[in-house]
Amino acid sequence: MTKRFALGIFDDEDVLLHAVENVREAGVKIYEVFTPFPIHGMDDALGIERSRLPIAAFFFGLTGLCFALWLQIYTLGFDWPMIIGGKPHIALPAFIPVSFELTVLFCCHGMVITFYTISKLYPRWKTPVLDVRSTDDKFVVAIEVNENTDMTKLTQLLRDNGASEVNQKEMSKF
Amino acid sequence: MQHVSPVREPLVTGGKTYHDVTQDVCRQVEAAPNIRWMAALSVALFLLGVFFYSVYRTLWYGIGEWGLNKTVGWAWDITNFVWWVGIGHAGTLISAVLLLFRQKWRTSINRAAEAMTIFAVICAAMFPVLHMGRPWLAYWVFPLQNTFGSLWVNFNSPLLWDVFAISTYFTVSLVFWYTGLVPDFATIRDRAKGPIAKVAYSLLSFGWKGSAKHWSRYETVSLILAGVSTPLVLSVHTIVSMDFATSVVPGWHTTIFPPYFVAGAIFSGFAMVLTLMLITRVVFKLEDYITLEHIALMNKIMMVTGSIVGVAYITEFFIAWYSGVEFEQYAFINRATGPYWWAYWSMMTCNVITPQLVWIRRVRYSIPLTFVLSIIVNIGMWFERFVIIVTSLHRDYLPSSWAMFSPTIIDIGIYVGTIGLFFTLFLLFAKFFPVINMAEVKSVLKYTVDNGPTYTGHDPHHHVHQPATTHGVPASASVNYDKHD
Numbered sequence: 001m002t003k004r005f006a007l008g009i010f011d012d013e014d015v016l017l018h019a020v021e022n023v024r025e026a027g028v029k030i031y032e033v034f035t036p037f038p039i040h041g042m043d044d045a046l047g048i049e050r051s052r053l054p055i056a057a058f059f060f061g062l063t064g065l066c067f068a069l070w071l072q073i074y075t076l077g078f079d080w081p082m083i084i085g086g087k088p089h090i091a092l093p094a095f096i097p098v099s100f101e102l103t104v105l106f107c108c109h110g111m112v113i114t115f116y117t118i119s120k121l122y123p124r125w126k127t128p129v130l131d132v133r134s135t136d137d138k139f140v141v142a143i144e145v146n147e148n149t150d151m152t153k154l155t156q157l158l159r160d161n162g163a164s165e166v167n168q169k170e171m172s173k174f
Numbered sequence: 175m176q177h178v179s180p181v182r183e184p185l186v187t188g189g190k191t192y193h194d195v196t197q198d199v200c201r202q203v204e205a206a207p208n209i210r211w212m213a214a215l216s217v218a219l220f221l222l223g224v225f226f227y228s229v230y231r232t233l234w235y236g237i238g239e240w241g242l243n244k245t246v247g248w249a250w251d252i253t254n255f256v257w258w259v260g261i262g263h264a265g266t267l268i269s270a271v272l273l274l275f276r277q278k279w280r281t282s283i284n285r286a287a288e289a290m291t292i293f294a295v296i297c298a299a300m301f302p303v304l305h306m307g308r309p310w311l312a313y314w315v316f317p318l319q320n321t322f323g324s325l326w327v328n329f330n331s332p333l334l335w336d337v338f339a340i341s342t343y344f345t346v347s348l349v350f351w352y353t354g355l356v357p358d359f360a361t362i363r364d365r366a367k368g369p370i371a372k373v374a375y376s377l378l379s380f381g382w383k384g385s386a387k388h389w390s391r392y393e394t395v396s397l398i399l400a401g402v403s404t405p406l407v408l409s410v411h412t413i414v415s416m417d418f419a420t421s422v423v424p425g426w427h428t429t430i431f432p433p434y435f436v437a438g439a440i441f442s443g444f445a446m447v448l449t450l451m452l453i454t455r456v457v458f459k460l461e462d463y464i465t466l467e468h469i470a471l472m473n474k475i476m477m478v479t480g481s482i483v484g485v486a487y488i489t490e491f492f493i494a495w496y497s498g499v500e501f502e503q504y505a506f507i508n509r510a511t512g513p514y515w516w517a518y519w520s521m522m523t524c525n526v527i528t529p530q531l532v533w534i535r536r537v538r539y540s541i542p543l544t545f546v547l548s549i550i551v552n553i554g555m556w557f558e559r560f561v562i563i564v565t566s567l568h569r570d571y572l573p574s575s576w577a578m579f580s581p582t583i584i585d586i587g588i589y590v591g592t593i594g595l596f597f598t599l600f601l602l603f604a605k606f607f608p609v610i611n612m613a614e615v616k617s618v619l620k621y622t623v624d625n626g627p628t629y630t631g632h633d634p635h636h637h638v639h640q641p642a643t644t645h646g647v648p649a650s651a652s653v654n655y656d657k658h659d
Contacts (some may be wrong), residue, residue: 037617104346111399
């Protein structure tokens with residue numbers, strides 16, 4: 001399925017932030033904004049909800065902690081109890097380091113894998129982009145358009161809000 | 175918006191635009207390898223060859239190839255292990271701790287410092303694995319039941335804690351580093367001309383496009399990773415120190431070890447970061463990104479941690495006397511005046527006296543002096559671990575088993591070899607990966623001001639009319655962004 005996009009190219013992130021707010025206020029739906037670096041305030045301007053990844057990270061960490069405690073208590077306390085250095089079988093203070101490390105291990109990897117999965121980021125042979133300069137120094141506002149869109153009006157709206165260029169691009173898979 | 179101080183030096187000098195940052199960092203990735211890089215790589219590869227030969231001898235003939243004896247069972251191997259792990263710590267400190275403290279200057283050095291962490295941990299891991307004697311059974315350190323089917327690993331042992339600490343540290347550092355690299359790989363991908371580079375960087379960039387939603391999540395992930403890496407990095411050297419501190423060997427059995435080791439790790443790590451950065455900034459012409467200000471700041475951290483280490487040395491000595499334990503007292507007197515006095519005094523000179531020179535402003539801002547200092551600190555920190563390990567072991571409770579240690583050529587070969595391994599990895603990284611985090615540097619570019627405070631950050635329309643006053647460009651320079659298109 002081919003999609004057509006109007007691309008507003010901006011040179012400055014502060015101009016972009018206001019443009020995004022104004023374009024959305026004008027009732028135009030923004031498909032996506034591509035920027036070379038994270039811009040503070042963009043989440044609010046685009047209405048992106050706060051990520052729930054920290055909650056996921058917490059539960060991954062909790063899983064790691066439970067697993068570590070179970071592993072140590074089960075193996076040394078029940079499966080094959082041994083007296084080591086005269087300590088009790090379940091020597092909790094000695095279990096702290098491994099419990100901490102596994103908490104961190106599960107938390108980080110769980111969160112990062114979740115991040116890549118939900119963002120659909122994985123190695124691919126080819127990566128089509130709308131404008132190659134969006135990973136360099138340009139800020140690109142992509143708006144999906146069709147035959148009924150009034151391009152002149154849209155171009156004017158983007159221009160009025162500080163876009164240095166307004167282009168159109170078709171993408172088959174995007 | 176960030177307040178910009180009129181007094182502070184800018185983070186990035188030279189009035190760079192976003193495009194300049196991309197150009198400057200991508201330059202060496204896109205250019206053909208130069209002679210200096212190839213010369214450096216061939217030296218590193220030669221040393222790597224020494225490493226492989228020494229490892230072959232160790233594996234084929236056994237641990238007897240090393241200079242260990244039954245009194246000194248740990249010597250160069252564990253010294254080198256602790257030395258390398260310690261060096262690695264600065265990378266995580268820069269990327270995680272300084273991120274939490276909002277130290278924006280870290281952005282131009284964090285990428286290379288994190289790479290250093292990963293390569294240093296790889297080098298470190300070689301030593302305990304080779305010391306096992308049968309490295310093909312290294313998986314026995316994981317909690318798998320043994321061949322009899324029921325015996326587990328001992329979770330009370332600090333050596334096992336080390337396994338968990340080092341493997342967690344390595345993998346977490348790796349994903350932290352890689353996640354930071356993804357947007358920069360995308361930049362290189364979108365500039366790539368050759369078909370191989372296009373495919374390679376497309377694969378590496380994971381299809382990153384820089385969408386606002388992804389950036390939002392990316393920032394969350396970075397923050398959480400920094401948050402958990404901070405206690406992680408402290409835990410790693412704490413656990414390494416417990417390898418010694420939980421034993422009853424005089425000179426090891428002290429509660430001061432965890433903080434003392436962590437400070438020492440950061441100290442040696444910053445020394446290594448300085449060594450690498452001073453070379454990298456010249457070779458890749460990145461003087462505007464890794465400025466004298468960065469060097470001075472790193473010098474200050476080196477001085478603080480070096481002073482902590484100095485205080486720890488003196489405290490150890492005091493406590494040995496104050497404890498009234500004669501074995502403990504002897505261990506320390508023996509360190510300073512025994513047969514290994516030269517190692518002890520090398521350590522004291524390199525680690526306690528040299529960093530104090532950094533109090534002098536001229537030294538802090540001098541590139542040649544900083545370079546020499548960083549090498550001296552690295553030597554000193556190697557001696558510290560040697561002193562702790564060998565002088566404590568070689569004369570303990572039983573005088574009849576006292577012995578001396580001297581390294582064999584294989585010991586030296588493995589140590590020098592890991593330096594080759596480290597530099598091989600670092601040189602490959604420096605050539606094919608962006609050595610500076612472009613996205614992060616671009617995001618702090620506006621916080622920099624050449625020639626006084628021109629950026630106010632209050633009036634957004636200000637930039638529409640006068641883009642030349644932003645991005646640290648003096649208004650008189652009248653830089654126009656369009657010239658780069």
